[in-house]
Amino acid sequence: MVPPPPHGNVTVVAALVTEWLTWRTAMERALYGEGGFYRRGERPAEHFRTSVHASPRFATAIAQLLVDVDAALGHPDRLDLVDIGAGSGRLLGNIMASLPSGITSRLAPTAVEIAPRPSDIPASVTWRADLPDRITGLAVANEWLDNVPLDVVEHTPDGVRTVLVDPASGSERPGAEPSAEDRDWLDRWWPLHEPGDRAEIGHPRCAAWASVIGRLDRGLAIAVDYSHARDSRPPYGTLTGYRDGATVPAVPDGSCDVTAHVALDACTTAGERAGATSTLLTTQRAALLALGLSGARPPLAMAHSDPRGYVTALCRAGEDAELTDPSGLGGFGWLAQTVDIPLPPSLVQPPTS
Template sequence: MAAWVTWRTAMERALYGPGGFYRRGERPAEHFRTSVHASERFAAALARLLVEVDAALGRPPRLDLVDVGAGSGRLLVAVAAHLPPDTAARLAPAAVEIAPRPAGLPAAIRWLDGLPDAVTGMVIANEWLDNVPIDVVEQGPDGPHTVLVDPVTGAERAGPPPAAEDAAWLERWWPLREPGDRAEVGAPRCGAWASVVGRLRAGLAVAMDYSHTRGARPVYGTLTGYRDGATVPAVPDGSCDVTAHVALDACVAAGARAGAAATLLTTQREALRALGLSGRRPPAETASSDPRGYVAALCAAGEEAELIDPGGLGGFGWLVQTAGVPLPPSLSGLAGGSGSVPGESSAYGAQIST
């Protein structure tokens, strides 16, 4: 007999419960390609961003760098390697991850199973919010219903109407109109992001993720499974990663309520280009005058091109929010909005005064 549960419950158990996908120490690189694994240039760009944050903070004696959903901790190691010596000497790196600490990680990196109480510096949440469990709601002829799932088979059936809090979130951020329309209730992700921003004493938090905005929600949702480098059915039995895209525009509002001073919602393509990545091929004539340099520059261009490809990693949403400091100079030039929440009147590239 099927044990029907909500998708949020099923995801929580499948990903983070006893024996769950991430609880048993699965690493993202084993199942899907992220920006961290694509190129060291991703870490170098984040290091440049951290240097700007450090300057805005007046170069404090301790500079926090927190990676939420850190996996193996590889990103922290790489960012630290690209920092100037003075900045690196004051760095206090911390990995937030429920999986066991990997062997060989530098001792300077703290390994935490929850967010630190306070941060002065920068928080990175790269492909974290998409793994925060959410409920799924489907519009029926008689109104919306929470979708129930059998965790063993992935089979679904209609459940009760959504709770009042979820219904309010849906009406604000993902309204359903026609029977068969589905939505993923992002309220838990908004809460998770608010908990990050609320811990910023001063500095910057950035979330990078698969995302969408209110003006372009996917009609049937985005639940997906990943295993061994392939897309698989989203069966929440613990055998695969179960993920769904993030309503980052809703997280904007949550971060503002948590005290964000300034906000930028943009794409990874635009953010990384502002941080110096171009993907530009080296001049062909250097192939004969400096063949080794040409090959190295060509490899670098290929790696950058992958990171900023608008049809791939470059299409990720970037949500940047600050506390106590303005947006960093490199990113402030991307501002194109005038105070609206992206997805309602405009899409990306909006700086929001909060």
């Protein structure tokens, strides 16, 4: 995981470990501070199931996008592939393994991750803690934005208030009124109407995504994440903790992953303001179906004519089905934005089913 761009409006004194904090500050410390969840090298696959670990077919689909991007760029001498929040580096490795040799010889793969570099990462991969200054090619942010820290507000009888949290216990209490920046974002993207309604202030995610688009000289960036839209925001928010494969209370003490779904529609606008020239906001199911995954079972006759091939195709169909399940991984949001190239044809073609 990689921390978002720093913000300068909060000063935290490390010695005050029992103070009430805003959720944004508490999450930042719990996930990315000294001894934080991601700083100490925790791997997402150890705590929750991701598309990357469900099947290498996910990487195969993204490799097809890179092939399209390479063609749109005119096959440059250097083609960037940037995995933002790379974790163990498995997605990057699987994408590289799926590419034709004509691309791999020109590929400049980069893993953006604050955790230590694993020993099995190929020497050709640049491992760094921050985003590259410039990107020509493809940038992938798979389940990154949901870990960008943010503040939480609640509609109380006294009006909308910023929620404060005790990082040791997860207990909450109302704090000050939201800042003008927070109110502006709320009014546009997540208005609150009734006492008890809560919202997660998404402008730090918008800024983080804009920082990716702003680094694209030419190419494509995709964000894949838990998401929601303005007309269907969850009334009580989505803060969740994950540890050892189970959901747990969102306690920002560094012992668990703390995450919240992403307002990808707001990130879309931020990306356009940062220079995106074309946009597609869709679901993982629609995107992967367009990229050739189907989940369709092979014909039964194949079991007799080619038993080994039938088993292989059946396994592939099961993996595709999990990746495109609309009630599971297929329900993830996909935000694809380009700078100075068209959207890849393989992504925008009508799904086959």
